[in-house]
Amino acid sequence: MIKRNACFSMLTAGYLFPEIARRRREYQAAHPDAEIISLGIGNTTEPLTPVICGALTDYAKKLSTPEGYSGYGDECGNEDLRTAIAQNWYKGTVSPDEVFVSDGAKCDIARIQTLFGADVSVAVQDPAYPVYVDGSVISGAAGTHKPMYGNEGYGGIVYMPCTAENSFFPDLTKVQDNSLIYFCSPNNPTGAAATREQLTKLVEFAKAHGCIIIFDAAYACFIRDESLPRSIFDIEGAKTCAIEINSFSKPAGFTGVRLGWSVVPKELKYEDESSVNTDWARVNTTLFNGASNIAQAGGVAAMSPEGQAEMRALTDYYLENARIIRETLLSARFADMGVEVYGGDNAPYIWARFPGYRSWNVFDKILDQCRVVTTPGVGFGPAGESFIRFSAFGHRAAVEEACRRLATTLVLE
Numbered sequence: 001m002i003k004r005n006a007c008f009s010m011l012t013a014g015y016l017f018p019e020i021a022r023r024r025r026e027y028q029a030a031h032p033d034a035e036i037i038s039l040g041i042g043n044t045t046e047p048l049t050p051v052i053c054g055a056l057t058d059y060a061k062k063l064s065t066p067e068g069y070s071g072y073g074d075e076c077g078n079e080d081l082r083t084a085i086a087q088n089w090y091k092g093t094v095s096p097d098e099v100f101v102s103d104g105a106k107c108d109i110a111r112i113q114t115l116f117g118a119d120v121s122v123a124v125q126d127p128a129y130p131v132y133v134d135g136s137v138i139s140g141a142a143g144t145h146k147p148m149y150g151n152e153g154y155g156g157i158v159y160m161p162c163t164a165e166n167s168f169f170p171d172l173t174k175v176q177d178n179s180l181i182y183f184c185s186p187n188n189p190t191g192a193a194a195t196r197e198q199l200t201k202l203v204e205f206a207k208a209h210g211c212i213i214i215f216d217a218a219y220a221c222f223i224r225d226e227s228l229p230r231s232i233f234d235i236e237g238a239k240t241c242a243i244e245i246n247s248f249s250k251p252a253g254f255t256g257v258r259l260g261w262s263v264v265p266k267e268l269k270y271e272d273e274s275s276v277n278t279d280w281a282r283v284n285t286t287l288f289n290g291a292s293n294i295a296q297a298g299g300v301a302a303m304s305p306e307g308q309a310e311m312r313a314l315t316d317y318y319l320e321n322a323r324i325i326r327e328t329l330l331s332a333r334f335a336d337m338g339v340e341v342y343g344g345d346n347a348p349y350i351w352a353r354f355p356g357y358r359s360w361n362v363f364d365k366i367l368d369q370c371r372v373v374t375t376p377g378v379g380f381g382p383a384g385e386s387f388i389r390f391s392a393f394g395h396r397a398a399v400e401e402a403c404r405r406l407a408t409t410l411v412l413e
């Protein structure tokens with residue numbers, strides 16, 4: 001018999017969303033008439049917008065004609081989309097051959113690890129989007145011995161706590177030299193958007209210590225404060241030490257359509273001075289065969305001025321949901337419980353701390369008393385204990401009803 005890849009036994013997370021679903025099912029079974037509302041999962045709910053959807057359908061129809069049909073395209077992305085991203089999103093500060101089109105950010109985050117191998121040291125924000133740790137573990141970065149799972153991380157993976165006390169910007173001194181640093185801003189789950197000063201600190205640190213930053217900008221479209229950078233490449237010197245990963249999922253509702261991109265600058269080098277961009281092109285041509293051409297046609301439309309206006313309107317909608325949730329959690333009822341509220345202004349997540357309570361305990365009370373599903377913060381890492389993540393993805397009426405229940409019903413005692 002063939003042995004299992006020993007790295008899989010090192011996975012500790014991955015139970016979070018199944019466990020939430022299990023508790024929800026259990027509650028529903030006990031209360032068959034209860035109308036449960038989810039403010040839990042980060043999945044989009046609003047329909048595709050007209051210009052972007054028009055481009056998808058036009059392209060699909062074109063494929064049914066002899067003149068319009070095309071098969072495999074460039075594995076790294078079609079030229080028109082790479083150019084549109086370089087010019088319209090990055091205003092020409094990156095070139096089209098530094099842009100690689102993908103089937104989504106999560107897939108790129110997983111594939112990127114192949115560039116650095118199993119021996120690389122990894123640093124992640126704590127709490128964090130689970131794929132940074134789990135993808136690294138599957139690639140072997142945590143080794144194959146049973147984890148010492150705790151506040152310090154495990155194997156070659158270092159956790160960098162991001163808490164209210166450090167304004168959700170980590171102490172970088174724990175990061176080993178020559179590490180891969182995963183950094184997400186605006187952040188899932190904390191909703192924190194890093195300032196120019198913070199990102200400058202991050203870039204300076206990476207340059208001084210031989211690190212490469214994997215900058216996850218999947219929520220860049222939600223930034224409304226004009227002083228906040230929406231790309232790591234807005235920071236001087238980042239091209240020598242950073243890769244940016246982005247996605248159409250949240251701003252264009254492409255969670256099911258599937259389309260994203262990465263930027264790997266030509267200036268980015270390994271220790272031996274060879275080019276990371278060249279290897280990334282090799283990974284894309286060898287392990288990936290390009291994103292759907294229909295989705296890419298939608299991406300080109302999304303990058304047009306009309307498409308960008310539609311993404312703005314769609315993200316405005318979710319940000320209004322976020323504002324409604326924030327207001328609710330800032331009301332006297334929650335202030336009296338000592339609840340602290342973060343995020344939700346430049347991100348579709350509100351990160352609320354319930355001092356003295358455990359995340360799962362608060363999750364159960366909110367489900368039980370309000371019939372609202374949330375996400376326990378501790379599921380994103382040990383520094384998330386006592387927090388609850390409220391997601392602003394939802395239909396307006398459902399969000400309003402959930403907030404009404406929270407504001408009138410929840411008692412923690």
Ligand SMILES: *Cc1c(COP(=O)(O)O)cnc(C)c1O
Nearest residue numbers: 104105106129188218247249260
């Ligand atoms: C939703 C999300 C993504 C997007 O993933 P896709 O694979 O493009 O759908 C990436 N990073 C974070 C932090 C996310 O929350």
